[in-house]
Amino acid sequence: MLVTRRVLLKTAAKLGLAAFALGTSKLAFAKPNTPTPSRRDTMPFTLPELPYAKDALAPFISAETFDFHHGKHHNAYVTNLNKLVEGTDLANKSLEELIQLSAGDASKAGIFNNAAQVWNHTFFWNSMTPNGGGAPTGKLAEKIAADFGSYEKFVEEFKTAGATQFGSGWAWLVLDGSTLKVVKTANAETPLTKGQTPLLTIDVWEHAYYIDYQNRRPDFISTFVEKLANWKFAAANFEAASAAKAA
Ligand SMILES: [Fe+2]
Numbered sequence: 001m002l003v004t005r006r007v008l009l010k011t012a013a014k015l016g017l018a019a020f021a022l023g024t025s026k027l028a029f030a031k032p033n034t035p036t037p038s039r040r041d042t043m044p045f046t047l048p049e050l051p052y053a054k055d056a057l058a059p060f061i062s063a064e065t066f067d068f069h070h071g072k073h074h075n076a077y078v079t080n081l082n083k084l085v086e087g088t089d090l091a092n093k094s095l096e097e098l099i100q101l102s103a104g105d106a107s108k109a110g111i112f113n114n115a116a117q118v119w120n121h122t123f124f125w126n127s128m129t130p131n132g133g134g135a136p137t138g139k140l141a142e143k144i145a146a147d148f149g150s151y152e153k154f155v156e157e158f159k160t161a162g163a164t165q166f167g168s169g170w171a172w173l174v175l176d177g178s179t180l181k182v183v184k185t186a187n188a189e190t191p192l193t194k195g196q197t198p199l200l201t202i203d204v205w206e207h208a209y210y211i212d213y214q215n216r217r218p219d220f221i222s223t224f225v226e227k228l229a230n231w232k233f234a235a236a237n238f239e240a241a242s243a244a245k246a247a
Contacts, residue, residue: 041094044082047075048122056130060223065211073207074121081114095119096192103193116188120170120201127200129230133223136231140199140238147180155225157182158202162221168205171221173234174198175241197241200234 047070054066081098085091090098090111098115102108135141135151148154154173161184162171169186174196176183183191191198202208202224209220 041096042092043085045078045095045118047078048125050125052130057128057228060212060227061128062212065209068211069203069207070121070125074118077114077117077121081111081118084111084114099190099192113188116190116192119192120188120190121203123198124170124201124203126233127202127230128224128228129232132231133225133227133229134231136235138235139242140231140235143180143238148182154180154182158225159218159221162202162204163218165204171202171204172196172198173200175238178245180238197237199237199241200229200231 050066050070054070055063057066085093085098090101093101095115095118098111099119102112102115105112136144141151144151144154148157158171158173161182165171165184165186167186169184169189171182171184172191174181174183174191176191176194176196180199181196183196185191202221204217204221206217209217213220213223
């Protein structure tokens, strides 16, 4: 259970990401209802289980892709991070603390890259759901219409961000202050270090889509938008962040 249940709950509390914690805890953790507010969320970090079966998103994302992307890539980030912090003065830091303290520090690039990739991937798995995609409803839909002009305009921005991220990276829907924005980040970079609250993300590293889409990244992004996006997760993140700001 280690990484993620406790780490994500702490993240949720800090960033208002209640849905992130709830979404990941539902299936992934042995003791999902164990409150640990006073415990520090430190290494050894562990690979969280997927919030759905590895074939649940087929044919849009295959089980083979999850075998590699979750079972190999995500797992390697967890393993690498543990090796990097074990026995150091950083061993008592949480995942989020490691991300924040290493961001922009070239001497800690390895820690940042692996810690952020652990966090980003867990967020990405929860940004997708079987029978997902299409337009959101409710307050988030109203906010998207207000801040982007329309859902279609949001989709256009999101697709462009993902398609134009040169090399590896991520496209995100974030809450920046009181405004929704689409942003893209390179490699392991995450909006967390920019004071933005992630609501939804897509991984556009080649390893995310090459088995199923080869070099057709735009097709992968379109499929994410139309078939996979977990708007329930994004809406819950939005409402939690809004509530946190109002408190
Ligand atoms: Fe990835």
